[in-house]
Amino acid sequence: MRRRHVLTTLAATAASALAGCGFRLAAPPSYPFRSIALVGFAPGSPLAADLRRALAGRVEVKEVPAEAEVVLQALVDRRERSAAATTAAGQVRELQLRLLATVRADTPAGRALMPPVALRLVRELSTTEAATLAKTAEEAEIFREMQDDVVAQLLRRLAALPV
Known part of the structure; x- marks a missing residue:
């Protein structure tokens, strides 16, 4: 009984501390x-697909720019990979993965709402020939996480547009 009272008191204290600091779920x-x-x-762009999915239910995604209040234009939407480190025998030991996205937002009439914003994410990936399949899956996962980060950044910028 005493233990339950102590646990209840601790839980109430923690809850009041979180409420007092302004904590709330995003x-x-x-x-x-x-x-x-x-x-x-680009047709089939994963970034465009993720943006559509993230915006669905909150705003209507139009196919015709003249019918929309905001036109988000992709100037650059590119994934790159390059060898960052090699052995003396020329075997790749480390890859550099880059996700580049540059976008701008305008009204259909052409008034700028957001100047071009360049987002560039870079990650390093060590690799070996013995684990090629696993490293390919890890590379895809890293690109997916970078893309999630770009989408989150773009959504925050869109929420702050001066429409």
Whole structure:
């Protein structure tokens, strides 16, 4: 009985401390516009697909830019990989993975809402020939995490647009 009382007191203290510091769960951003068009992305772009998915249910994603309140234009949407370190025999030991995205937001009439924003994420990946399959899967996962980061950054910027 005493132990239960101590645990209840500790839980109440922790809850009041969290409430007192202003802690609250992150809520999805609200956008100052009701519709958006995504243009300039390559057909089948994973970044465009993730943006559509993230915006779905919050704003309407239009196919025709003239029908949208905001036009998000991709200027650069590229994934790159290069050898960062090799052995004396020429075998790759470390890869550098880069995700580059540059976007801008305008009204359909051409008024700039957000100047071009360049997002560049770089990660290093050690590799060996013995674990090629596992490293290929790890590379895909790293690109997926970088893309999630880019999408989150873009969503925050879209939520702050002066529409």
